[in-house]
Structure formats: C-alpha cells, structure tokens
Amino acid sequence: MDVLAHHSTELVVLRIALMAIASMVAEQSDDPDRALADMEEQALSTFDHMEIDFSGFEGDIAVAKSHMRSSLASLFSGISLGG
Known part of the structure; x- marks a missing residue:
C-alpha cells in the first residue's frame, strides 16, 4: 500500500477529530491555547518516535x-481555543 495513498482524506478526518478534542481541552483548561500547543508538541514527539512501515513505498522515505x-503540524494550525 502506498503510504500517501489516502493522505488527504485522513487529514480531513484527523482535523475534525482534533477540533473535537481541542474543544474538550478548552472546557477543562485555564490556558486552552497552551494546552493545544502541548497537544501539538506531544503529537509531533509521538510521530518522531514511531516506526512506520514503508514496505512497498518506492519514493524517498525521508521526504x-x-x-x-x-x-x-498543519492539523494544529488555525485552531484557536481563545485562552
């Protein structure tokens, strides 16, 4: 399976899920924008440490x-929780 085959559709779905989670965070945080920044940092850190199966992918894996x-990272851009 091509790693990027369904990339755009998945981004839309993930953005919707992220917005729902961010809304819940906003309700429970004294500093919602800081909480969102922490969520982004954790997501990127998790990505950096996960193993991705690139078998069958014929492009440049680093790219x-x-x-x-x-x-x-772009999933988080444009979301403001008004903290």
Whole structure:
C-alpha cells in the first residue's frame, strides 16, 4: 500500500477529530491555547518516535516522513481555543 495513498482524506478526518478534542481541552483548561500547543508538541514527539512501515513505498522515505510530519503540524494550525 502506498503510504500517501489516502493522505488527504485522513487529514480531513484527523482535523475534525482534533477540533473535537481541542474543544474538550478548552472546557477543562485555564490556558486552552497552551494546552493545544502541548497537544501539538506531544503529537509531533509521538510521530518522531514511531516506526512506520514503508514496505512497498518506492519514493524517498525521508521526504515522505518530512511531508507527513509537516502535515501533522498543519492539523494544529488555525485552531484557536481563545485562552
């Protein structure tokens, strides 16, 4: 399976899920924007340490990982919880 085959659709679904989670965080935090920044930092750290199966992928793996990490970070852009 191509690692990037369903990338765009998954980003939309993940963005919706992230917005729902961020909304719950906003309700429980004294500093919602700091909490969102912490969520982003944790997500990127998790990505950096996870093993990704690139078997069958014929492109440049470093470029693919960089693109995936940038896409993950972009999920958080534009979300403001008004803290």
